[in-house]
Structure formats: C-alpha cells, structure tokens
Amino acid sequence: MSTAQQLPDILSPEFAANPYPVYRMMRDSAPLIRHEATQSWIVSRYEDVERVFKDRGGQFTTENYDWQIEPVHGRTILQLSGREHAVRRALVAPAFRGADLQDRFLPVIERNSRELIDVFRHTGRADLVADYATRFPVNVIADMLGLDKADHDRFHGWYTSVIAFLGNLSGDAGVAEAGARTRVEFAEYMFPIIQERRENPGEDLLSTLCAAEVDGVRMSDEDIKAFCSLLLAAGGETTDKAIASIFANLLAHPGQLAAVRADRSLIPRAFAETLRYTPPVHMIMRQTATEVTLSGGTIPSGATVTCLIGAANRDESRYRDPDRFDILRDDLTTTTAFSAAADHLAFALGRHFCVGALLAKAEVETGVGQLLDALPDLRPDDGFDVVERGVFTRGPQSLPVRFTPTA
Numbered sequence: 179m180s181t182a183q184q185l186p187d188i189l190s191p192e193f194a195a196n197p198y199p200v201y202r203m204m205r206d207s208a209p210l211i212r213h214e215a216t217q218s219w220i221v222s223r224y225e226d227v228e229r230v231f232k233d234r235g236g237q238f239t240t241e242n243y244d245w246q247i248e249p250v251h252g253r254t255i256l257q258l259s260g261r262e263h264a265v266r267r268a269l270v271a272p273a274f275r276g277a278d279l280q281d282r283f284l285p286v287i288e289r290n291s292r293e294l295i296d297v298f299r300h301t302g303r304a305d306l307v308a309d310y311a312t313r314f315p316v317n318v319i320a321d322m323l324g325l326d327k328a329d330h331d332r333f334h335g336w337y338t339s340v341i342a343f344l345g346n347l348s349g350d351a352g353v354a355e356a357g358a359r360t361r362v363e364f365a366e367y368m369f370p371i372i373q374e375r376r377e378n379p380g381e382d383l384l385s386t387l388c389a390a391e392v393d394g395v396r397m398s399d400e401d402i403k404a405f406c407s408l409l410l411a412a413g414g415e416t417t418d419k420a421i422a423s424i425f426a427n428l429l430a431h432p433g434q435l436a437a438v439r440a441d442r443s444l445i446p447r448a449f450a451e452t453l454r455y456t457p458p459v460h461m462i463m464r465q466t467a468t469e470v471t472l473s474g475g476t477i478p479s480g481a482t483v484t485c486l487i488g489a490a491n492r493d494e495s496r497y498r499d500p501d502r503f504d505i506l507r508d509d510l511t512t513t514t515a516f517s518a519a520a521d522h523l524a525f526a527l528g529r530h531f532c533v534g535a536l537l538a539k540a541e542v543e544t545g546v547g548q549l550l551d552a553l554p555d556l557r558p559d560d561g562f563d564v565v566e567r568g569v570f571t572r573g574p575q576s577l578p579v580r581f582t583p584t585a
C-alpha cells in the first residue's frame with residue numbers, strides 16, 4: 179500500500195480544480211490509499227473498481243449508505259441486497275425500459291425538453307446548465323411520478339441538498355443540517371400526496387408504487403417517500419450533469435459536434451464517451467464484508483472503500499489515450515454502454531447497476547437532438563471557458579452559448 183503523502187488530497191482545492199492529473203498519479207503510484215479524513219480506502223485502477231462493483235465473491239456490501247444516505251432519504255434499494263433488493267427494484271425497473279419507456283414516458287421526455295427550449299430558442303443565447311440541464315431531468319421524473327412541476331425549485335433544492343449530504347466528505351455541519359431539514363420538508367410534502375394517490379390512483383409511477391405489494395405486503399408511506407426521494411436525486415443530479423457535460427465536450431471539439439449534428443445516430447456514442455471521459459458521479463463507496471486484497475494491497479474487513487469512477491474510466495490499461503475525448507474510439511462499446519454489461523463504470527456494475535440508465539439515454543438522445551434542431555450554429559459564448567464543479571458528482575458550473583434565434 180502507498181501512503182500517497184506526495185499527492186494532493188481528495189479534499190484539497192487543487193484536486194477539486196482538476197482531479198484528472200491526481201487520478202493518474204494514484205493509478206500509477208498509489209493504487210490503494212488509506213484516507214484518514216474520510217476514514218476510507220481509496221481505489222483508482224479500473225481492475226479494482228470493476229472488481230468491487232461486480233463483487234463476484236460477495237466481499238462487499240452497501241452498508242455505507244446507512245450513514246451516507248439513509249439520514250436524508252430513509253431506507254432505499256441502494257442499501258438492500260438479495261431477494262429484498264430484487265423485488266423492490268423490480269417495482270420501478272419496468273418503467274425505465276422497454277415498452278413503458280417507449281410508449282408511456284418518451285412523450286413525457288419530449289414534451290418537457292420542448293417546453294424548456296421554447297423559453298430561449300428565440301433569444302439567441304442561453305446557459306445550457308441553468309436554463310436546461312438542471313431543469314429537464316427533474317421535471318421528467320416529477321412528471322413520471324405525477325408530481326407538480328411548478329414545485330421545480332423545491333425539487334431542485336431538495337435533490338441538491340441530498341447529493342451534497344451524500345458527498346459531504348469533509349463532514350461539513352451546515353451540509354448535514356440542510357440534509358436533515360430536507361428529509362423533514364420532503365416528508366411533509368409527500369405524505370399528503372401519497373395519501374391522496376392511495377385513494378385516487380392514476381396512471382403515474384407514484385400510483386404504481388402505492389399499489390405495489392412486496393411479498394404480499396403493501397409498501398408503507400415511508401418506503402414510498404424514500405423511493406421517490408431516491409428517484410429525484412438519482413435521476414435529477416446525475417442526468418443534469420450528463421447533459422451539461424456532453425455539450426461541454428462537444429463544444430470543446432467542434433469537429434465531433436459537427437459530426438453529431440450531421441448524424442444523430444452518433445448521440446449514444448457521444449453520450450457513452452462522455453460517461454467515460456467526464457462521468458457525472460466520480461465516487462461510489464462500499465463496505466468490506468471480509469478482508470480483501472486488491473492490486474495495491476489488502477483492505478481489512480468492515481472498512482469503507484471509496485471507488486474513484488473518474489480515475490478508473492481513464493485507466494490507460496483499459497482505454498487507449500484515455501485523456502482524449504473521442505466519440506469514435508473503438509475500445510468503448512456503445513451497444514452495451516447503457517446495460518450492466520457496460521465497460522465504462524459511470525453507472526457502476528453488478529446488482530446496483532443504475533436502474534435509470536436507459537431513461538437517461540432516452541433523455542440525452544431527445545434533449546441533444548431537440549437542442550441541435552432548435553439551436554443552429556450553437557457555439558460557446560465569447561471568451562467562455564468551462565469550469566467544472568464537484569468532487570463527488572461533477573459537471574460544468576455553467577455553459578453560456580450563443581446561436582441564431584429560431585421561431
């Protein structure tokens with residue numbers, strides 16, 4: 179094991195400004211770091227992160243979410259395992275794939291994207307983060323659940339506070355208090371709606387959850403509220419960052435942007451490469467159930483492992499020239515990129531593989547397609563440089579663009 183004393187700390191401003199050179203140093207010379215401040219063991223190589231996520235030998239648990247997320251969401255499927263996990267996951271999984279996604283929710287996705295673009299298409303300028311990316315995915319999930327999109331600002335505030343709690347690596351007291359407040363506010367908001375939906379079920383996903391039975395038992399109001407909280411946070415923040423990042427990457431590579439504009443079937447490739455190159459979630463944790471030996475050394479039983487997705491996705495032993503954004507690279511498989519057979523690690527792998535991956539793909543395909551149609555000659559605003567924010571989740575802070583206005 180390396181002590182990594184010469185490396186910038188993951189909590190330092192230098193790391194936050196640009197983690198990628200540090201990731202490289204970690205993979206090369208400190209692939210297993212005992213990190214005192216987060217009381218965890220940091221792994222950065224592709225082979226190690228993949229092994230932790232796939233967990234073939236049953237050596238890792240998600241008990242870390244008991245302290246990392248339960249205080250704000252309540253108990254969710256992220257913490258469950260075995261049959262309990264499979265049954266609950268199966269309650270929402272059908273809505274996020276196949277016929278339900280195509281027939282029931284694709285129209286919702288298309289309408290929500292169009293509504294946002296219509297606000298700025300005739301103005302000639304927009305911030306693709308503030309005006310679009312932070313609004314679109316959370317509006318979609320709110321609509322899918324049958325919640326009132328007019329409450330967007332509250333949803334956005336809540337999911338930002340939940341994700342901040344999850345990524346509160348330095349234990350900031352203000353972030354912890356805001357998370358606790360969010361739990362109370364979200365419960366006060368949701369319980370009357372759950373009650374109403376139990377009495378008057380509709381076609382929405384919330385009604386499906388209210389009617390669902392797990393092993394013959396209805397889910398409690400608390401279970402349903404926790405599920406909704408997870409869906410808003412997991413489906414909002416991540417896809418928000420993904421959409422902002424795909425545009426940041428394409429705008430920085432005008433030749434690739436032109437290729438995608440000319441051939442929209444390249445959008446999934448551009449999305450898969452964005453997930454590899456600039457993943458929305460940079461870190462995921464696990465707990466060891468036993469002593470485990472990885473490429474850099476041995477981790478004791480009962481320890482927390484911090485898996486650096488952002489580092490593993492740029493491992494030169496897995497991807498050629500990994501610091502180059504290239505939507506045509508032949509060592510990233512697009513056909514499996516949105517399934518548990520993916521080779522990039524942005525959605526994790528194994529039993530907790532992102533249940534919303536195909537929903538995210540549908541949102542990105544629709545969003546990028548509609549934006550390219552509505553915004554001809556899309557270009558970064560004069561003198562603008564992308565600044566990325568976040569070490570747990572990460573994405574462009576803003577993305578001011580100009581274009582010829584359309585009616």
Ligand code: HEM
Pocket residue numbers: 240255256257267319408409410412413414416417420457458459462463524525526527529530531532533534535537538
């Ligand atoms: C680009 C967008 C997205 C990214 C990068 C992403 C990333 C992830 C990751 C890394 C995990 C694994 C967490 C772990 O193993 O500890 C996960 C799980 C999950 N995601 Fe996503 N996600 C995205 C979009 C979505 C969407 C749109 C939804 C649904 C609204 C969603 C819902 C979930 C849920 C419910 C889980 C937990 C699955 C389980 O425990 O079985 N995600 N996601």
